[in-house]
Structures are given as structure tokens and as C-alpha cells.
Amino acid sequence: MTVAAEVLAIGDELVHGGMLDTNSKWIAGQLEAIGLAVRRFTVTSDDPGDLRAALAEVCARADVVVATGGLGPTLDDRTRDVVAELRGGPLWFHAPSWDRLRGWLQGRGRPVPDSNRRQAMLPPGAVPLDNPIGTAPGFAVPLGRAELFVLPGVPREMQRMLLEQVVPRLAARPGLEPVAQHWLRVLGPSEAALGERIEPYMAAGRNPAVGITASGGLLTVRLVAAAASREAAHAACLATAAELRPLLGDWLFAEGTEELHELVAARLAAARRTLAVAESCTGGLLAARLVDVAGVSAVFQGGVVAYSDASKQALLGVPADLLHAHGAVSEPVAAAMAAGARQRFHADFAVATTGIAGPEGGSPQKPVGTVCFALARPAGVAAWTVRIPDLGRVFVRDRAVFEVWRALLREPLAD
């Protein structure tokens, strides 16, 4: 007996091309971690008819539904009204929610518009879910065959409410089958070639399930196991990973469900080593990803985005004659950029990228997709070139970023 869950994201801005729904993915990960079987995501607009149909269908199929969005103070936020309609009764005013909401706004020196009162209204039979960091309370209510949880669409509010109030309630349900994941990161083969290598593991119905995801030249072999406990599911993933490792050989360069830049930052922190970056074609992407990691300032010293020859000279000390002799996209210039960044940021290691992301700038000798890399370390500088397939500017830059993470994950960091 599994507990089937679905996720519903509500908002005109999600369906009509304005914003990306990032909530559903995050929610699904949390629900699966405690053992719910997530079957489907649905994204609907705030249109009352569309929203009513989607809510009714989702709650007729699943045991548990987590819905986000449409709880704001403005007239285009209609989730409360539609749930009340489906429950067959009027909204009611929950005075404690209004007091808390008013106190929250006043404590921040903000005005309390009357329209915020709408956010303290609840559908019949609903239990309020407190929002400790925003104005919109959520609620839990039975609907159809489902236990429905409605949370605000603002990610930080939704996340905190799910973790503190929804997950503890759901974790007590019988029939849960916790899921664990493990990812193997691969650069090198085509998706088809990788698939043939590990084909016996990819058949439908296996546990752990093994699948391949391709993104920006990076292939991820995803292992998903369900078991009686999360520990058992995790152990099943690791057992299969141990069988896959020899098949993947040198293609494999990282493991775990952390993002690659998180692995890089953690590895530098563990070795107490610091890093700087000098970016031409990756244009700040390396720095921006690293700075996403909280506490990264202990290992990340900074970076330079140096597009022009003049800035490579002025900011990184690349000699003019090197640029003249080899061109900006060359291993000697990449090496000088890395060495310059390492020295100026007083870092243990520095990486540099210089290449042609396109669509302009290619030549027969250096076609679009040619990227030179360098890694400066205490013992000296290594430089290398990768010919990335010209599958568009975004692809070339993403693939170049993965190349840097691979180099840093393979580099021996200790003395």
C-alpha cells in the first residue's frame, strides 16, 4: 500500500509564460524523502473554472495533495474561494490569523491595508497553517479522497511551512515507503552510448530505478530506490552505484545529489584551500554559482570577468605580447589569466576560461565552441583545450562550466 501524492502549482504567471514553477520540484523531493509516491505535477492558472477543475481532479486521484499559490491579498488570488466552493460552504474569518498577520506587518513598520483581511479567511473544515515569515497563512482540508495542503507560492514561505508543519503531519501516516536518490555524474559519452553500457540496469520496474538525464553536455545517471526505511533505500542505491562504477570508468567524475559547485566548495573547505576564477567566455557563471553556496567566502576569494584584451592585461596582468602572439583564445593566455588571478586574489588555486561561445567570433582554426582552460596551483599551471559542439551559446558556456567543476573535483587539493 503506497500513499500517492500529487503537487499542484497555481498562478496565471506560471501558465501564461511569465514565471517558472520551481516549487513543485522542491516539494516532490521532500515528499519522496518521507515515503510518499509522487505521481504527477499540475500547473494551472488562477482562472476560477480552470482552477476548480484541476483541484477537483487532483484531489480525486491522490491521497495527499500539496498545492501552492493564490493565497495573496489581491483579487487575482482565488485559491481560498475555489476550495470553499468545492467544500460547499462559505469562507469564514479566522481571527487569530488576522491578529498574527497584522502584528507581523506592524512589527516591520509596514501599513496594514484592509485587503490583507482576505488572507485570514478559510474554507469550511480547514485547519490554518501558520506562516511565520509572511502574510499568507496556509491551510489543511479534506477534499475528495485527498488530504489537501494549501501553501503560499513564495518559495521561502512555502518551504518553511512545508518542513515545519506539513512534513511532520504526513510522516506519521501508515504505508509510507521512503525513497533515496544517488547520482553519478558523467562527461564524455553520448547518451545512447552510456545507455548501452548500463542497459541491464535501466529496465522498467527495477528497484533502484536507473535513468539518464542529459543537460548541457553533462549526463547524470540517476538511481532512485524505495524501501522500508530511508537508510535501506540509501543502501540499495549505494549497492547499485558500486556495480555501475566499473562500467562507467573514467567517464564518472562525481557522485551524490549535491550540485557540482556545492561539491567543489565543500571539497575546498575540507582541504582548507582557497580558489579564485578568471572568466572570459563563462562570463561570471563560475563566480555566481560559487557564491550561491552559503559560507563560501571562506574558500572563494573572488574573480574577474575579463572579456576584452585590455581588461585581461589591466586586471589579470596578461602580457600584451602573449595576447598578440597566440590570440585571446589560447592555452598560454588561459594560463596567464589563471596565474594572474591566483596571485592577485592570494588564492591557493585559480581557474581560467577563454573561448568562443558564439554565435559570432569563430574561425576555421578556432571554431565556435573552442574553449581553453587553465588551472593554476601552488606547483604550477596546467592548460588544456576542449572543442565543445556548437549547440548554441548557452550550451557552450554550460559545458565549459562543467569542465571546470570536473577539473576541480579531480585536482588533488592537499599538499
Place this chain on the structure above:
Amino acid sequence: MTVAAEVLAIGDELVHGGMLDTNSKWIAGQLEAIGLAVRRFTVTSDDPGDLRAALAEVCARADVVVATGGLGPTLDDRTRDVVAELRGGPLWFHAPSWDRLRGWLQGRGRPVPDSNRRQAMLPPGAVPLDNPIGTAPGFAVPLGRAELFVLPGVPREMQRMLLEQVVPRLAARPGLEPVAQHWLRVLGPSEAALGERIEPYMAAGRNPAVGITASGGLLTVRLVAAAASREAAHAACLATAAELRPLLGDWLFAEGTEELHELVAARLAAARRTLAVAESCTGGLLAARLVDVAGVSAVFQGGVVAYSDASKQALLGVPADLLHAHGAVSEPVAAAMAAGARQRFHADFAVATTGIAGPEGGSPQKPVGTVCFALARPAGVAAWTVRIPDLGRVFVRDRAVFEVWRALLREPLAD
């Protein structure tokens, strides 16, 4: 009579917490532009049972369905098989697709594994859709009440095939009602306060529909109009925008459906002015967003990510006594960072950010969320401070980025 459309994204990695579905949003934007009414997105795994149920339901509801994913060469790609099952017949081998696919791989010097043959199989009644930049052909097939288009999940392949092969077919349908959007960007009020100001425009059923989206402190008033032609829909948006402008007053700082960094780059290009950035708390985000814009190297000279005091001195020439006297998070240091970047990158303008993104580093005088900005221009440097609410590291950095875009969009760039 409207033509109802739905979007279906297929992939274990989408449902089980690994990857974000970015395709549906993009597809919906394209379909609405030619006049289809997009009602819902559905995301399902590759599990044959789940996929069959989702496909059947979606194709029973909508006139047009665009599905992406599950067309790869490996065993976990099951979309072809499930569509064949729903069509009630076996897959058939489409020799021209196999020839093209083989030629595509050979032309790139890649091996042709036998498993790729699977990608040339089509469900009964399907018409192949050519994939000019990848191995997976798509197909069009009638299913339920819908005309179903199945495309690969790789965004660049899907996008090209949709634009070149799906959109032209759909644009010929009768009953289309093209949609246009217009966005008004606002910084300052709370969502509730903004909603009260424009409440009469936000009632359900209005055309243009007016909604508010909040993200990282930025509020976007979204206008969506449907009309007999795209031009008429656009004109309806602009007429409502003209009514809203006086209500928004100084809160409003940008208009249009371009991203803010695209507006900044276009404005600099039109004025033939160049920009450099010096980033502490935004840590490369400004540079990374700018470099997303193709052709930006004509206006963006580069940037420095300078976390440490030492790097602010070495890379940007910030005087040590300034850092000592005022601290790194101060207007004088922001001003020196901007001036240093402007000079070293030989740029017309330079912006600098230095602040406390958290969670560590706050003090009573300078709490988490305190960010100092500077804008260096030919006529001198302006510096200012914003106290951003401490709603988390990501929020503080996003809000700081929006502050920079606003400053650059309001700055007179011409001499």
C-alpha cells in the same frame, strides 16, 4: 470558439526532484502568441502506467497537446511505446528518420549505437517531425480529441522543432485568438498595497487580465490581452498600461516583456555606452546575467567579484584607509569600487555592490540586508544604501540585483 491547448512534460527526472521543467513555460508562451488558449501543464514520470493515464487525460481535454521528453535512445524513454499503445497498434520503423539520424551522428564523428534505432520507430498514424540538431525525431499524431505533438525534451531541439514545424501547422487553424502581454516593473510597495492601488483592474474576467507577481522584492504587474489579432491584443495592453502608469507613479521603473538585464543591455547599446561591474555581495550575478545576452560584449566590458578587503584593494584600487575607516560595507567603499572598475575596464559607467547577504556578518549598525551601491559615470560617482529585509541570502542578493537594474534604467546615458 477558442482552441484549448495543454502542455505535457515527461521524465522521471522532472517528477522525482532532479530537474526543473523549463520547457512547458516556453512552449506555452509560443502557443499563446499564435492564439491558442493554454489551460494547464502536466508533468509526469516515464512510468508506463502514470504516463499512459496522463497522456489519455490530457488528450481527452484539449484540442492541441504539446508533449516533450521520453524520446531518447535508452530504455527509460517510453513515450513512443505508450503513444502506440494508446493508438492501439505496434510501432513501425521509419527508414528515412533512421538514415537521417545515422548521417547526423556520422557527420559528427560519433559512433552509431544500435540502440539509436529505437528513435526511428513511430506510433501508428504518426507523421514524423524532423530533428535538425539532434538524434530524436518527434511526431504528430491524433489522439483522443487532440492533435498531439511529441517533441524531445532537450530544450534547444524542442524549441527549434516547435518554431519550425509545429507553430506553422497550428497557426493555420481556425478559431485562434492571439494573446499579447505587457509587464510593468515595480519596486517599493508591498503586494497588498500595490493591489489596492490598481484593484479595479484586477477583477476576474477582464480583458486585458491584470495580475501581480512577486519575486525577490520585484513586483510585476502583468497585462494579458486576447483579441482577433496579435496587434489588437498588443494595443489593448498598451491602452491599459497608459491608465495604470499614473497610479503607479514613481514605483514604476521599467516596461516590456524583456528581462530587466536585457533592457539594460539594449539601452546601453542604443546609447553606445559601456559598462563594468564591481561585485561583492552580488558575487557575479550581475555579470552572469549580462553575459546571458548575445552580443553583449559590445557594451559589457567585464567585472570583478571582490569579496575580501585585499581583493578590493588589489583588483579595484580601493584605498586601505577607506576600508579601515568606513568598513567594507559603506558608501565610500562602494564608490571607490565603482570608480576603480570604471577606470580599469575603460568603461563609461560602472556599478558596485557591497553588502551583507547573510546569514552571518550582520551587526546592530549594519544588519543583514544592508547593501551599499555606487554608480560611477563620466560626471562622477553616486553612492546610496538600501536596507533590504532579511528574508534570506537569495532574497537579499536578488533584491540588490534589481536595485542595480533600476539605477541603470533610470540613469541618463547620453551626454
